[in-house]
Amino acid sequence: MREKPRVALYKTRYGYFTEDGREFVITRHDTPSPWINVISNGEYGLTFASTGTGYSWLTHARINRLTRCEQDLIKDEWGKFIYIRDNKTASAWSLCYKPTCYWPDFYEVRHGIGYSRVKSKYKEIESTLLIFIPPTEDAEIWQVKIKNLSPYKRSIGVFSYIEWCLGEYPDWHREFHRTFLETFYNKNLQAIFATKRLWQIPGKNDDYMNKEWDYLAFHSLSEEPTSYTSDKESFIGMYRTFLNPKAIENGMCNPREGKWLDAIGSLHINLELEVNEEKTIAFVLGVSKTKSKAQEIIRKYKGQREVEKAFEDLKVFWEDMLDKNSVSTPDKHLDILVNTWLKYQAISCRLWARTAYYQIGGAYGFRDQLQDSQIFLPLKSELTKNQILLHARHQFRDGIVWHWWDPIIERGVKSAHTDDLLWLPFIIMDYIEETNDLNMLNENIPFLDTGEESLFEHAKKAIDLVLSRFSKRGLPLIGEGDWNDGLSNVGPKWKGESVWLGHFLYYILIEFSKLCELMEKDDLAKSYLERASLLKKSLNKYAWDGSYFIRATKDDGTPLGSRKNKEGKIYLNSQIWSVISNSATREHSKKAMDSARKYLYKEYGPLLLTPAYSSPDATIGYITRYAPGIRENGGVYTHAACWAILAECLLKKADNAYLLYTKISPILRSHQNPDHFRTEPYVLPGNTDGPESPYFGRGGWSWYTGSASWLFKVLTEYLLGIRPTYEGLLIDPCIPKSWSHFRMKRLFRNATYLIEVENPKYVSSGVKSITINGKYQRSNLIIPQAPNKVHRIKVVMG
Ligand code: GLC
Numbered sequence: 001m002r003e004k005p006r007v008a009l010y011k012t013r014y015g016y017f018t019e020d021g022r023e024f025v026i027t028r029h030d031t032p033s034p035w036i037n038v039i040s041n042g043e044y045g046l047t048f049a050s051t052g053t054g055y056s057w058l059t060h061a062r063i064n065r066l067t068r069c070e071q072d073l074i075k076d077e078w079g080k081f082i083y084i085r086d087n088k089t090a091s092a093w094s095l096c097y098k099p100t101c102y103w104p105d106f107y108e109v110r111h112g113i114g115y116s117r118v119k120s121k122y123k124e125i126e127s128t129l130l131i132f133i134p135p136t137e138d139a140e141i142w143q144v145k146i147k148n149l150s151p152y153k154r155s156i157g158v159f160s161y162i163e164w165c166l167g168e169y170p171d172w173h174r175e176f177h178r179t180f181l182e183t184f185y186n187k188n189l190q191a192i193f194a195t196k197r198l199w200q201i202p203g204k205n206d207d208y209m210n211k212e213w214d215y216l217a218f219h220s221l222s223e224e225p226t227s228y229t230s231d232k233e234s235f236i237g238m239y240r241t242f243l244n245p246k247a248i249e250n251g252m253c254n255p256r257e258g259k260w261l262d263a264i265g266s267l268h269i270n271l272e273l274e275v276n277e278e279k280t281i282a283f284v285l286g287v288s289k290t291k292s293k294a295q296e297i298i299r300k301y302k303g304q305r306e307v308e309k310a311f312e313d314l315k316v317f318w319e320d321m322l323d324k325n326s327v328s329t330p331d332k333h334l335d336i337l338v339n340t341w342l343k344y345q346a347i348s349c350r351l352w353a354r355t356a357y358y359q360i361g362g363a364y365g366f367r368d369q370l371q372d373s374q375i376f377l378p379l380k381s382e383l384t385k386n387q388i389l390l391h392a393r394h395q396f397r398d399g400i401v402w403h404w405w406d407p408i409i410e411r412g413v414k415s416a417h418t419d420d421l422l423w424l425p426f427i428i429m430d431y432i433e434e435t436n437d438l439n440m441l442n443e444n445i446p447f448l449d450t451g452e453e454s455l456f457e458h459a460k461k462a463i464d465l466v467l468s469r470f471s472k473r474g475l476p477l478i479g480e481g482d483w484n485d486g487l488s489n490v491g492p493k494w495k496g497e498s499v500w501l502g503h504f505l506y507y508i509l510i511e512f513s514k515l516c517e518l519m520e521k522d523d524l525a526k527s528y529l530e531r532a533s534l535l536k537k538s539l540n541k542y543a544w545d546g547s548y549f550i551r552a553t554k555d556d557g558t559p560l561g562s563r564k565n566k567e568g569k570i571y572l573n574s575q576i577w578s579v580i581s582n583s584a585t586r587e588h589s590k591k592a593m594d595s596a597r598k599y600l601y602k603e604y605g606p607l608l609l610t611p612a613y614s615s616p617d618a619t620i621g622y623i624t625r626y627a628p629g630i631r632e633n634g635g636v637y638t639h640a641a642c643w644a645i646l647a648e649c650l651l652k653k654a655d656n657a658y659l660l661y662t663k664i665s666p667i668l669r670s671h672q673n674p675d676h677f678r679t680e681p682y683v684l685p686g687n688t689d690g691p692e693s694p695y696f697g698r699g700g701w702s703w704y705t706g707s708a709s710w711l712f713k714v715l716t717e718y719l720l721g722i723r724p725t726y727e728g729l730l731i732d733p734c735i736p737k738s739w740s741h742f743r744m745k746r747l748f749r750n751a752t753y754l755i756e757v758e759n760p761k762y763v764s765s766g767v768k769s770i771t772i773n774g775k776y777q778r779s780n781l782i783i784p785q786a787p788n789k790v791h792r793i794k795v796v797m798g
Contacts, residue, residue: 009332010671010681017667017682018110021336024682026050026109029097032678034076037111038345038703039131040352044138044287047357048116048131050109052096053079057169058138058215058287060362060408061355063201065169066217066287067162071360078163080285082144083248084127085157087270092248095120095127095144095158099242111682113318113344115311124150126278134310135317139286139297143307146281148273157226157251159268160219160283161235161242166196167213169360174262181263183230185255189298191220192230192257192265201409215287219265220298222282222307227268231256235266282307321347325378327720329735329742333667336682338715345683345708346375351387356703358686363404366391366415367423367483368706374427375709377434377724378716378747384431389445391424392458397447399465416480418469419501421462422508428459429511433724436749436784438518456519463512466505467531469494471553474538476501478552483573484608486623486632487552487560495555499543500573506535507581514726536583544588548595549574551609554619561609568620570599571609572640576647593651596644601656604688604697605636605663606644612692629693631701636688638664638707642714649718649734654764657719658736664688664711669699684708720744721765722755729782731795733757737764750787757795768798 008016008025014035015026026035034049045061047054053076055061055069069078082095093102096109096118106121115132126147133140148154164181171177180198185191199213229235229247234254237246247253253268271279284301288294300306326339350372355361373387394412395401401421405412415421432438441456453461469477478491478498490496509532516525543549551561551571558564561571575596578584584592600607612634613624626633641664648657662668669688670681679685679699686701717723721733722744729748740762744755767780771794785791 009336010667012671012674012681014674015681017336021332021340023110023112024680026111027107029104029107029109032675033702034073034357035111035680036357036703037116038349038353038356039114039116039133039140040348041114041133041135041137042352044133044140045353045355046131046133046140047353047355048111049076049079049357050111050116050118051076051079051098052081052094052118052129053077053098055169056080056140056285057355057362060406061353061360062169062362063167063406063408064215064362065165065167066285068165068169068171070170071357073357077242080142081161081242082129082142082283083157083159083161083245084122084125084146085159085248085251086123086125087155087157087251090249090251091123093122095129101243113322113340114314114348121149124148125154125156130311132311132314135314137286137297137310138288139284139301141301141307141310142283142285143304143311144281144283145278146271146273147278148275151275153275154273156271156273157248157268158271158281159248159253159266160221161245162219162265162285163232164194164196164217164263164265166194166215166217167199168201178262179259181261182259183257183261183263183265185228185230185257189220189295190224190267191218191298192228192267193218193294194230194263194265202411215289216291216294217287218284218294218298219267220284220301221267221269222284222302222304223269225267226270227253227255229253229256229266230258230261230263232262232264235264280304318344321379323745324380324747325716325745327716327742327744329720330739333665333671334661334715336667337665338712341682342684342708342712342715343375343379345703346372346712349683349703350706350708351375354704358701359704361704363406363412364390364394365404366394366401366420367417368404370423370427371706372709374430374713377430381431381435384427384434385437385440388424388427388431388440389443389455392445392455394448395421395424395458395462396449397451397461399461401462402448417482417485418466418477418479418498419482419504422466422501422504424462425459425508425512428455429508429515432515433726434748436726441515441519459512460524463505463508463528466501471495471497473497473542474534475499475542475553476505476535481621482552484623484632486621486626488621488623489618490552490554490560490620493555495557497543497553499539499549499551499561500571500577502535502539502543503549503574503577503581503583506532506539506583507577509535510582518726539578539583540585540588543574548592549578549584549588556619560620567611567613568609568624568634569611570595572596572600572606572644573608575600576640576644579647579650580643593647597656601644601660602636602691603663604669605638605641605660607634607690608632608637608640609634610690612690614692627693629690629696631687634690634692635700636664636690638684638686638688638705639710642707642710645711646714646718649714649721652734652765654719654734654736657734661711661715661719666699669697684711716744720757722746724748725781727781728784729753731755731757731767731770731780731782731793732765733767733795733797734765735759737762749784751785752790753782753785753793754790755793755795757797759797761798763797766797768796770795
């Protein structure tokens with residue numbers, strides 16, 4: 001049978017998407033920057049770059065790190081490696097490009113959903129590595145296949161190599177830390193175990209520096225190893241490097257274990273391969289609280305059938321998660337992002353791993369993971385609920401929340417950022433629009449300090465606290481910063497105001513008052529509406545700068561983001577949020593958006609502010625200390641760029657919205673010029689350099705960005721325009737005129753809606769008619785239909 005020709009989408013010299021968009025295939029090892037995968041099941045996680053580098057952790061990549069690495073995106077040389085050795089010639093290379101930096105005859109890395117697969121050919125040996133994490137196990141599996149392509153028998157040595165960290169990262173004082181590590185080899189299980197007698201984290205009883213790492217790490221092989229070692233010195237050899245380890249040269253590890261070494265793990269096996277023969281083995285790296293659980297995992301994955309089954313389970317797990325919602329539009333690039341990669345980026349990286357390459361973390365950000373959890377709404381809304389409840393438990397009785405906190409040790413920083421707490425009501429409202437689960441508001445949730453109250457009270461406390469922090473002019477105070485973390489010194493004396501926060505709060509007051517009404521709290525609703533109306537007046541009176549809104553005022557009253565400033569003259573957020581929140585007068589919102597378009601919309605998307613700050617200004621904050629054009633300092637900050645698309649959709653400016661989307665699409669940017677864009681084509685970068693950078697348009701901070709869930713929301717709910725409201729599902733597209741149709745499968749209140757939108761007159765917005773299961777209706781609001789059924793919706797635009 002002839003193989004079907006493979007369709008390669010958005011192909012560049014570095015790779016392409018498969019036809020279903022579920023894999024990105026990297027076809028060479030020298031990508032412009034490390035193009036990685038962030039794989040996690042919510043507890044166990046790993047990063048894996050196309051060169052084979054990366055690290056592993058459990059729950060928290062900084063506090064509970066399993067393997068060592070160094071954050072160096074240029075050398076990118078730390079990983080968990082597999083060496084290959086031709087036992088006859090003693091020549092050696094590695095299964096991935098790193099660490100030996102060999103030049104393969106063939107090299108292909110497929111980053112998929114929950115796994116990566118590397119295939120390479122070198123010296124007539126074909127090798128394949130499949131790396132993945134089973135959905136419910138604290139372990140990773142490396143299935144390795146080695147095939148002899150030469151016309152004669154081969155003896156091939158395969159060696160694994162990992163360096164134990166076990167606990168807090170970085171263990172920069174390795175000579176200190178290594179003295180607490182202990183390894184031992186279990187012959188029966190064919191596994192190396194490792195543990196550490198010190199975990200340098202604050203303990204419950206003040207036992208800092210006096211607590212053990214209370215897990216057992218293990219590294220095993222499916223077959224009996226030919227040799228093993230846990231000693232770095234005997235594996236690498238004194239004064240050698242990862243490039244030419246002694247054990248590989250010798251073809252054998254010198255077996256060592258115990259407490260007195262620089263602890264690593266290496267398992268070696270020699271494979272005898274006939275002509276065309278392929279052998280499959282599996283390495284496992286994992287961690288467990290108990291020895292028995294570790295043994296169970298090790299034994300389980302000795303069998304290749306179990307390995308295959310775990311991989312099948314993983315695929316089913318992700319398909320079930322992703323396929324609840326899908327779209328089909330005339331733009332394949334949009335479908336690929338919406339159907340697969342934005343969801344995966346938000347879930348696997350942002351919510352579960354909370355770490356990547358540009359930011360190695362593990363903490364929860366109060367506002368960050370709440371916003372990220374919006375991704376679950378049309379997939380598994382109960383997971384959004386879990387996130388809401390988790391964050392509500394990280395609020396103090398007075399309404400203040402932790403700006404971020406570390407799971408495991410439950411340590412955080414009390415927030416002086418004035419927006420953090422408001423994301424709680426914001427996401428609660430989103431969740432209720434999706435589910436109508438008003439009952440959740442009555443659930444009692446404990447505070448961080450004392451007592452507990454209903455979730456509704458938690459949200460109310462957040463709003464009331466912000467309402468109590470107002471200036472005499474009726475604008476909210478900025479404190480140590482708002483959404484923009486870099487505005488860290490604008491209002492330390494609690495006098496400076498935040499205009500963006502004013503818009504944001506206005507939105508919350510209006511929307512929350514609707515919720516109050518639903519909860520029959522009419523007096524509260526009324527008082528919030530009164531405050532909203534006063535706020536709107538103040539915003540339009542004091543924050544208006546002639547043709548746009550200023551961004552903030554400092555403690556001394558001077559404005560920021562004003563024509564009076566030399567740099568940072570105009571900020572994006574205070575314009576677009578005046579539209580999103582509807583807090584501006586018609587005239588002001590029109591002018592504000594015209595100004596944003598005129599000054600901020602550039603080749604690679606909307607800038608967060610312009611011009612960038614060229615030198616540090618201690619009265620503004622660390623935003624001014626970034627290089628000009630980088631990150632918040634005048635770059636395209638993707639998170640806010642998504643809000644600009646949202647604002648354009650609300651104004652029904654479909655051309656603008658679509659154009660902005662194409663400018664920030666990593667698929668299109670990378671397809672145009674992957675070397676210029678640099679970061680991965682399949683995930684959003686957190687920012688793109690602004691015009692003050694000599695690298696204008698260069699992507700950075702990929703993966704770890706809150707923009708993934710926002711872009712998903714904005715594209716599905718505002719561009720395609722199918723969005724939940726308290727009353728039902730609203731159909732309100734704002735699409736390019738050239739589109740003749742699109743389709744969406746959407747879960748809503750336990751029913752599945754198959755929505756087909758036709759656009760016979762090639763308009764960009766406006767719904768002419770809708771039929772629900774064949775029944776005609778004029779309104780574009782779909783009242784929730786019978787649950788547990790499939791409903792067919794036909795929409796005609798015009
Ligand atoms: C980072 C932070 C996020 C903040 C944003 C803008 O992405 O994680 O919380 O809102 O920067 O400063």
